[in-house]
Amino acid sequence: MHQCYYCERIFDSKEQLYDHVEIHSDIERNKEIMNRKKEKERKQSQQPRAKKIE
């Protein structure tokens, strides 16, 4: 028995688990990309404010 360490779902075979975990890694990757994008946008919008403080 193999358990997914993301959602704790149980799978009979390693192959099934690997297939399933791919979904999570895709989500994680997308999240990372989204966060990086958000962070970049946030930094860009904060730049004028940072200049005012100087």
Ligand SMILES: [Zn+2]
């Ligand atoms: Zn899972």
